[in-house]
Amino acid sequence: MSPASRTNKKISEYSLSIVTGGSSGIGKTVIERILKVESGSRICNISRTKPPLFFNDTNTQHLECDLSSRKDRATALSRLLNLLNDEEDKGPILLVNNAGFGLYDTVSAKPSSEHLELLEVNIAALVDITVTLLPILKKRGGSIINIASTSAFQATPYLASYGASKSFVLNWTLALNEEFRNTNINALAVCPGPTRTNFFRRAGLTQRVIPDGYSSSSEEVVEATFKALAKGKSLVTTGLKSKLVSAFSSRLPKTLGTRLAGKIINKYRPAK
Numbered sequence: 001m002s003p004a005s006r007t008n009k010k011i012s013e014y015s016l017s018i019v020t021g022g023s024s025g026i027g028k029t030v031i032e033r034i035l036k037v038e039s040g041s042r043i044c045n046i047s048r049t050k051p052p053l054f055f056n057d058t059n060t061q062h063l064e065c066d067l068s069s070r071k072d073r074a075t076a077l078s079r080l081l082n083l084l085n086d087e088e089d090k091g092p093i094l095l096v097n098n099a100g101f102g103l104y105d106t107v108s109a110k111p112s113s114e115h116l117e118l119l120e121v122n123i124a125a126l127v128d129i130t131v132t133l134l135p136i137l138k139k140r141g142g143s144i145i146n147i148a149s150t151s152a153f154q155a156t157p158y159l160a161s162y163g164a165s166k167s168f169v170l171n172w173t174l175a176l177n178e179e180f181r182n183t184n185i186n187a188l189a190v191c192p193g194p195t196r197t198n199f200f201r202r203a204g205l206t207q208r209v210i211p212d213g214y215s216s217s218s219e220e221v222v223e224a225t226f227k228a229l230a231k232g233k234s235l236v237t238t239g240l241k242s243k244l245v246s247a248f249s250s251r252l253p254k255t256l257g258t259r260l261a262g263k264i265i266n267k268y269r270p271a272k
């Protein structure tokens with residue numbers, strides 16, 4: 001892949017896709033989308049549960065891994081490196097760091113172990129996997145898609161660790177893409193607003209608290225993601241409402257933005 005093809009990237013150009021968290025929600029839809037474009041695509045998924053679409057064929061590989069565990073990550077990454085080493089087709093790679101979860105509540109309501117588990121999955125695993133794969137990406141060319149969130153654009157009281165983790169993902173991805181300007185690697189930060197997946201249940205909320213009329217399907221998020229990748233963008237906020245709300249909140253003074261975000265997020269906290 002030449003440096004010029006940092007833009008105009010099509011799914012069919014990648015010889016292998018590596019997805020984290022492909023067992024449900026946005027990650028599962030990413031896999032569905034790749035298989036829809038190229039039914040025989042080679043995909044490697046990293047999560048605790050096997051994606052429902054994975055059968056025992058040679059093109060799909062599931063690496064079972066709890067991404068919050070450094071030991072599990074080391075084992076999965078070593079298996080992944082062996083797999084990459086054994087490949088005949090050494091074409092470009094698509095890496096989609098999607099796995100992540102949120103914690104809704106006051107900071108003090110959760111033990112530090114839960115905050116640290118979130119930081120391991122949302123930040124440490126993403127950095128670990130990306131940095132480990134960079135030497136191979138440099139040789140083969142490719143793209144990195146990191147799933148951040150609109151929570152990245154301001155401080156998020158009652159979702160404090162989650163929002164801050166997504167600010168890291170957003171800024172780290174933008175910096176990475178800039179460092180790789182004029183090379184055969186590009187990085188795209190995706191910032192979805194509320195999306196109808198298992199995310200809210202996992203974060204301790206019930207489905208009914210997802211704001212009506214302000215949520216997208218995972219298909220809409222993935223559609224916007226691959227459009228942005230094809231255009232060579234480094235950042236995409238998916239959905240018109242999310243774009244407008246994020247544009248507004250990023251322009252507010254930091255303290256006022258935090259106050260407003262806290263008032264809104266507090267409404268969606270589980271009733272005690």
Ligand SMILES: NC(=O)c1ccc[n+]([C@@H]2O[C@H](COP(=O)([O-])OP(=O)(O)OC[C@H]3O[C@@H](n4cnc5c(N)ncnc54)[C@H](OP(=O)(O)O)[C@@H]3O)[C@@H](O)[C@H]2O)c1
Pocket residue numbers: 020021022023024025026027046047048049050065066067068098099100101102121147148149150191192193194195196197198199200202
């Ligand atoms: N839904 C939203 O409103 C929304 C909005 C903005 C951004 N996002 C981001 O989108 C990404 C995908 O979330 P989603 O909405 O699709 O939620 P989801 O349906 O709950 O999917 C989360 C995925 O992450 C994986 N995962 C979570 N913890 C893991 C761990 N310890 N080890 C390995 N894999 C783990 C899960 O796999 P296993 O359980 O099988 O391990 C699952 O496949 C996340 O990064 C999330 O922060 C979501």
